[in-house]
Amino acid sequence: MAGLLELLSNNKFVSGQEIASELKISRAAVHKQIELLRKKGYEIQGRRKQGYSLVLRPDLIAPAEVSRRLDKKNLLGREIKYFSELGSTQSRAKEEAENGTPEGLLIIAESQSSGYGRLSRKWASPPLGLWFSLVLRPKLIPSNVPQLTLVFSLAICRALKRFRRINPEIKWPNDIFLGNKKLGGVITEMSAESDGVRWLVLGAGINVNNEIPRSLLDTAVSILAATGGAVDRAALLAGIINDFDAMYRTYTVSGFGGFAAEYNENSLLKGKRVTVDMLGEVISGTVLGIDDSGFLLVKRDNGETRKIIAGDVTLKGW
Amino acid sequence: MAGLLELLSNNKFVSGQEIASELKISRAAVHKQIELLRKKGYEIQGRRKQGYSLVLRPDLIAPAEVSRRLDKKNLLGREIKYFSELGSTQSRAKEEAENGTPEGLLIIAESQSSGYGRLSRKWASPPLGLWFSLVLRPKLIPSNVPQLTLVFSLAICRALKRFRRINPEIKWPNDIFLGNKKLGGVITEMSAESDGVRWLVLGAGINVNNEIPRSLLDTAVSILAATGGAVDRAALLAGIINDFDAMYRTYTVSGFGGFAAEYNENSLLKGKRVTVDMLGEVISGTVLGIDDSGFLLVKRDNGETRKIIAGDVTLKGW
Numbered sequence: 001m002a003g004l005l006e007l008l009s010n011n012k013f014v015s016g017q018e019i020a021s022e023l024k025i026s027r028a029a030v031h032k033q034i035e036l037l038r039k040k041g042y043e044i045q046g047r048r049k050q051g052y053s054l055v056l057r058p059d060l061i062a063p064a065e066v067s068r069r070l071d072k073k074n075l076l077g078r079e080i081k082y083f084s085e086l087g088s089t090q091s092r093a094k095e096e097a098e099n100g101t102p103e104g105l106l107i108i109a110e111s112q113s114s115g116y117g118r119l120s121r122k123w124a125s126p127p128l129g130l131w132f133s134l135v136l137r138p139k140l141i142p143s144n145v146p147q148l149t150l151v152f153s154l155a156i157c158r159a160l161k162r163f164r165r166i167n168p169e170i171k172w173p174n175d176i177f178l179g180n181k182k183l184g185g186v187i188t189e190m191s192a193e194s195d196g197v198r199w200l201v202l203g204a205g206i207n208v209n210n211e212i213p214r215s216l217l218d219t220a221v222s223i224l225a226a227t228g229g230a231v232d233r234a235a236l237l238a239g240i241i242n243d244f245d246a247m248y249r250t251y252t253v254s255g256f257g258g259f260a261a262e263y264n265e266n267s268l269l270k271g272k273r274v275t276v277d278m279l280g281e282v283i284s285g286t287v288l289g290i291d292d293s294g295f296l297l298v299k300r301d302n303g304e305t306r307k308i309i310a311g312d313v314t315l316k317g318w
Numbered sequence: 319m320a321g322l323l324e325l326l327s328n329n330k331f332v333s334g335q336e337i338a339s340e341l342k343i344s345r346a347a348v349h350k351q352i353e354l355l356r357k358k359g360y361e362i363q364g365r366r367k368q369g370y371s372l373v374l375r376p377d378l379i380a381p382a383e384v385s386r387r388l389d390k391k392n393l394l395g396r397e398i399k400y401f402s403e404l405g406s407t408q409s410r411a412k413e414e415a416e417n418g419t420p421e422g423l424l425i426i427a428e429s430q431s432s433g434y435g436r437l438s439r440k441w442a443s444p445p446l447g448l449w450f451s452l453v454l455r456p457k458l459i460p461s462n463v464p465q466l467t468l469v470f471s472l473a474i475c476r477a478l479k480r481f482r483r484i485n486p487e488i489k490w491p492n493d494i495f496l497g498n499k500k501l502g503g504v505i506t507e508m509s510a511e512s513d514g515v516r517w518l519v520l521g522a523g524i525n526v527n528n529e530i531p532r533s534l535l536d537t538a539v540s541i542l543a544a545t546g547g548a549v550d551r552a553a554l555l556a557g558i559i560n561d562f563d564a565m566y567r568t569y570t571v572s573g574f575g576g577f578a579a580e581y582n583e584n585s586l587l588k589g590k591r592v593t594v595d596m597l598g599e600v601i602s603g604t605v606l607g608i609d610d611s612g613f614l615l616v617k618r619d620n621g622e623t624r625k626i627i628a629g630d631v632t633l634k635g636w
Contacts, residue, residue, distance in 0.1 A: 118511060139597050141628045143461030146512040173512065187511065193436060194464040194491065194506040195628035196597075279457050279514075310459045310513035 004033050008044065008054040015051035059128055059209060060084075061108055061234045069238030074245045076134055077106040077238075087114045088125075090203040093133035094189060097199035103137040106241065115205060117185050118174055129210035129222070130184075130233050133203040134241075138252060142192045145200065146310065147256040147294040148248075149174055149188040150263055152202050155244035156184065157266050160206075163236050164227055169268035172287075172296050172313060176206070177268050181221035183207055204240070208233050257292040264289040273316035274298065276308055284316075322351050326362065326372035333369035377446055377527060378402070379426055379552045387556030392563045394452055395424045395556075405432045406443075408521040411451035412507060415517035421455040424559065433523060435503050436492055447528035447540070448502075448551050451521040452559075456570060460510045463518065464628065465574040465612040466566075467492055467506040468581055470520050473562035474502065475584050478524075481554050482545055487586035490605075490614050490631060494524070495586050499539035501525055522558070526551050575610040582607040591634035592616065594626055602634075 003023050007014050019030045034044055034052060041058030063082040070077045079101075086092055086109035093107045109132070112125035125131045138148065153170045160168045160176075160183075168184075169177050176184040184206035191198045207222035209230045223231050250258065264270055269287040276283055276298060285300040296308040321341050325332050337348045352362055352370060359376030381400040388395045397420075404410055404427035411425045427450070430443035443449045456466070471488045478486045478494075478501075486502075487495050494502040502524035509516045525540035527548045541549050568576065582588055587605040594601055594616060603618040614626040 119514065141597075142463060142508070142510065143627060145460060149512045189516075190460070190508075190510050192460065192508050192510065194467045196437065198507075279459075309461060 004030075004037070005042075005054070008052060011053070013045075013047060013050040013053045015049075018051065059230070059233070060110060061130075061237065063108065065234035066106075066108070066238045066241075069235060069242075071242050071245065074104075074242065076104045076136075076245045076248065077241045078104045080106045080108065083107075083109045085109065085111050085113065088112050088116060089131055089133040090116065090187060090189065090201060093135050093201040093203070094191075097135045097137075097201055098191065101135055103135060105135040107133045107135075108237070116187070117205065118187050123185070123205050124213045124216060124220075125205060126210045126213070128208065128224075128233075130204070130206040130208045130237055132237060133201050134244075136200040136202060136248070138197060138200060138248075140197045140200075141195055142190065142197060144256075145188060145190055145192075145197060146173060148200065148202070148251065149186055150290070150294045151247050151251050151256070151259055152188075152204070152244055153186045154259060154263050154266060155247050156186070156204060156206065156240055159236065159239040159243050160223075163239055164223060164229075164231065166223065166226060168266075170263065170266050171268045171315075172290060173294075173310070178221050178223075178226050182219055183221055183223070183226075206236075208236065256294050260290060260292050260294070263294075269296070269313065269315070275314045275316065276311040277314075278308060278311040322348075322355070323360075323372070326370060329371070331363075331365060331368040331371045333367075336369065377548070377551070378428060379448075379555065381426065383552035384424075384426070384556050384559075387553060387560075389560050389563065392422075392560065394422045394454075394563045394566065395559045396422045398424045398426065401425070401427045403427065403429050403431065406430050406434060406521075407449055407451040408434065408505060408507065408519060411453050411519040411521070412509075415453045415455075415519055416509065419453055421453060423453040424450060425452075426450045426555070434505070435523065436505050441503065441523050442531045442534065442538075443523060444528045444531070446526060446542075446551075448522070448524040448526045448555055450555060451519050452562075454518040454520060454566070456515060456518060456566075458515045458518075459513055460508065460515060462574075463506060463508055463510075463515060464491060466518065466520070466569065467504055468608070468612045469565050469569050469574065469577055470506075470522070470562055471504050472577060472581050472584060473565050474504070474522060474524065474558055477554065477557040477561050478541075481557055482541060482547075482549065484541065484544060486584075488581065488584050489586045489633075490608060491612075491628070496539050496541075496544050500537055501539055501541070501544075524554075526554065574612050578608060578610050578612070581612075587614070587631065587633070593632045593634065594624075594629040595632075596626060596629040 007019055016027050016030050020027050038044055043056035045053045045055050063080045089107040089109050096105055111127045112131050115123040115125035117123040157168050171177050174186040187203045190200045209224045210222055212220045212222055270289045272287050274287055285298040288297040288299055290296055298306045325337055334345050334348050338345050356362055361374035363371045363373050381398045407425040407427045414423055429445045430449050433441040433443035435441040475486050489495050492504040505521045508518045527542045528540055530538045530540055588607045590605050592605055603616040606615040606617055608614055616624045
């Protein structure tokens with residue numbers, strides 16, 4: 001199919017005969033492949049005597065487009081499972097993880113019918129966004145897992161900055177913001193014993209070329225809306241995976257400490273006044289940043305500095 | 319069936335006619351019930367003209383025997399699923415947890431064909447031991463889960479001491495020892511997000527009246543072997559659940575701190591020379607005890623005190 005697409009890519013008409021002889025297949029087979037592409041959303045014009053011309057490519061993530069951009073030495077993304085529509089990449093990845101899939105499996109969906117974020121909150125996942133999950137099997141104790149969420153968020157920030165001249169920021173622990181609107185988020189789920197993770201599934205949702213549901217327009221934004229330009233999602237995804245693959249290796253060997261400074265540079269919260277809800281206990285204060293273990297440091301008005309492991313952060317005045 | 323067993327319990331012969339009229343069932347129904355009990359392992363003698371006599375009760379954990387001994391206000395053990403033979407109570411409990419069973423489900427098996435302990439190590443589970451798992455849904459961050467493993471181990475120790483005049487000790491984090499042999503162990507598995515546990519399954523294996531496999535005789539012991547007397551396992555199990563239910567409530571409200579002193583009193587390791595393997599890094603030193611967060615404190619020979627979150631501990635000279 002790749003051969004046919006290449007032949008059609010020169011923005012002019014190519015005759016069926018030409019295609020058949022180029023690809024060494026029958027005219028009937030050419031016709032079949034054209035129909036298959038059309039079903040996939042490719043708009044192909046057919047003119048008597050002139051042949052075929054590709055009018056519009058669908059904006060789909062072709063797994064092959066992701067694959068060919070991944071570093072060959074990567075552990076992550078060696079296997080890719082792709083779905084035009086899925087309940088949730090996260091649920092699917094968890095199933096695969098539980099069934100023993102090796103580390104590195106990447107699940108991609110064009111859209112999700114029941115996408116979710118942290119604390120099982122619903123996550124709108126219409127077509128043209130980037131919704132994916134990764135299966136990891138790190139030698140890690142559960143208490144260090146939140147660090148990996150931070151590294152993953154940082155990888156997404158890095159890739160976004162390199163890819164587009166935008167300045168995304170991370171709202172600790174796991175949201176990616178652009179200006180004061182949500183661009184994306186990360187979720188981490190695990191199966192573990194007290195002293196070791198069995199598997200981890202890292203999921204990400206990024207508003208790329210997708211529409212933002214009307215009800216979320218005040219709080220969410222897409223790259224398309226923010227920059228006025230659509231993004232090659234396969235290229236962006238490959239960029240994220242390449243970055244994170246390298247960072248994951250570093251993390252595994254050297255821990256989180258080396259990422260803290262960069263994370264703080266990308267922090268939306270640093271220096272801001274916040275309220276943090278920690279499973280019921282609520283405190284207010286000013287964020288000093290995160291420490292070398294990834295804990296959020298909040299200086300309360302009484303001068304006490306709290307080291308926060310997990311909590312819901314609200315920015316004052318938002 | 320309970321009615322029939324009560325009638326048979328007076329250690330003398332009861333005629334079929336007597337049973338039938340007492341239970342208001344037909345003679346044929348009496349015969350059927352007798353056969354059913356025999357299938358369950360009850361040895362019932364039948365004599366022409368004299369009737370039936372119960373010669374031997376099988377040593378089985380009747381769930382009703384556990385239930386009736388549980389505190390009415392308990393959260394744990396409100397539902398019990400009982401199996402005469404199961405792959406593993408832990409695996410089964412995890413499935414039930416994943417499928418949404420409410421907190422408190424107790425799974426019991428008379429024997430397990432693929433019982434396992436921490437780090438997926440095989441755990442021999444022949445008949446007459448105590449093999450069970452509990453489903454919990456605490457509001458807890460993953461990094462605090464190891465504390466709950468310690469509380470559970472402590473509950474088992476408490477119940478064992480009250481039940482038999484023995485002095486079990488806990489080998490941090492999760493083994494129960496009697497003298498220098500393993501009497502039991504605890505395993506904790508979870509499904510979690512970075513900032514919250516979805517479900518926890520706590521499993522325990524205790525060598526009670528069961529035989530110890532020949533290959534483990536040097537390292538494992540049963541209550542029967544240690545005390546010379548068999549134990550009513552249903553009563554022991556109910557005792558453990560009652561203790562742990564109360565301790566779980568306390569833990570949920572007040573955290574681990576209040577359990578540290580008692581844990582240290584029951585600690586096999588306190589004051590001992592140990593080697594600890596922490597996912598590869600190996601250190602030696604003397605155990606000072608556990609701290610208020612449940613971390614093991616080991617004083618190395620160079621004077622440094624290490625706070626250990628997870629690791630494999632080997633006692634010097636064992």
